[in-house]
Amino acid sequence: MPTRHAEIAGAGLGGLAASIALAQRGWTVRVHERADSLRMFGAGIWLWENGLRSLAALGVEDRATKKARRIETLTARDAGGRALMHRKFGAGDRLILPPRADLYDALIERAGELDVDIVTGSRAVAATTTGELELIDGSVHRADLVIAADGAFSRVRESLLLTQRVDYLDEGYTRLLIPRVDGDPATEVTEYWSGSRRLLYDPCTDDVNYVCLCCNVDDETGRRIPVDKADWLRSFPELGGIIERIDEVGRWDRAMRVTCRAWSRGRAAVVGDAAHAQPPNLGQGANLTFQNTLALADYLDRDRDIETALAHWEQRERPLTDHIQRWTALYGRAASAWPDRFARQRSQFLERASRVPWVDRQLNKAARHVPVGAA
Ligand SMILES: Cc1cc2nc3c(=O)[nH]c(=O)nc-3n(C[C@H](O)[C@H](O)[C@H](O)COP(=O)(O)OP(=O)(O)OC[C@H]3O[C@@H](n4cnc5c(N)ncnc54)[C@H](O)[C@@H]3O)c2cc1C
Helix, strand or coil: CCCCCEEEECCCHHHHHHHHHHHHHHCEEEEECCCCCCCCCCCCCCCEHHHHHHHHHHHHHHHHHHEECCCCCCEEEECCEEEEEECEEECEEEEECCCCHHHHHHHHHHHCCCCCCEECCCCCEEEECCCCEEECCCCEECCCEEEEEECCHHHHHHHHEEEEEEEEEEEEEEEEEEECCCCCCCEEEEEEEECCCEEEEEEEEEEEEEEEEEEECCCCCCCCCCCCCHHHHHHHHHHHHCCCCCCCCCEEEEEEEEEEEEEEEEEECCCCCCHCCHHHHHCCCEEEEHHHHHHHHHHHHHCCCCHHHHHHHHHHHHHHHHHHHHHHHHHHHHHHHHHHHHHHHHHHHHHHHCHHHHHHHHHHHCCCCCCCCCC
């Protein structure tokens, strides 16, 4: 059978995962990254069971998580210390939190082993349904399949007229790493709620913890970089030990939701945040990206007709992604849109809701899903 070739726009987590999944199945792959070098910023990333299984199938799970802590419990607490939610993890139901850079480096190394050609300083501007990727220098690269993995603001997706909606949401997130000290919780993730602010503490490795500060976009002091520690201390006076360790570095992002008219057109497909960017409250954006790119390669393997394979892929894989996009947005709204004066009622509501098995199933539907191609 003739070797098939893919051209991919974007060497983020999505583009690299797609390149590996295809290269493992015999495709030749070239990835175009607009940045001049491959670099990842300092933060941690939640990898759930579905993402871990997908990464294992891609041959990167061990490398990506070698320094990471295995999380045993996840708890959300309100300003009074009341537990709003509690989740325990066990075998076959894992949450692991590596630094993003470890995950990114593992994907790059694996792509290299599979002879994926990664071209930096190469900006894609458009794709065609007949399998061409056009770059900013005017060159056109032909392929059996073109993949837009160029993130939430995807220019390639829009050139294919696949954008349905791009929503800018009311909350934003500052991500950073802090040094770890003796006595820090080692296996428990805690999300502290105070009014419309949240502080997420995540044990990451033996050396660092990952902290995520969530606030409303109108909260100008809350989203300031460097972090206004005195102001965050006023919201979380009991967390001085964590907040004092925050340094000058940090990255603030506004939550976004991207909805596509379809995930493909002709010989072009859209993956990752380009296809389904979502607020990060359930920590599933990248996990879904891994399982969806793995499934994409699997469907293309089963059906040689590319358009038929892409149609099956979307039909089977998209409903779960749509579901998680809805629930992660709902979770964010409970935090950012609930009036402060009804904080006590919110605590009661969340505490009760989290004990309802149906709610637990909705929130963890992706984490408990066995990805296609990873069985
Ligand atoms: C605050 C926050 C916390 C999160 N936490 C988690 C978590 O814990 N777990 C989880 O699963 N997910 C999480 N996510 C989501 C996750 O980070 C994303 O889903 C994931 O990074 C998407 O990867 P991507 O490759 O699709 O997009 P991106 O990471 O945006 O990568 C796109 C790449 O394409 C390149 N590019 C852009 N335009 C072009 C172009 N025209 N030509 C060539 N290259 C181009 C960019 O430079 C970039 O390298 C979080 C998101 C946020 C905002």
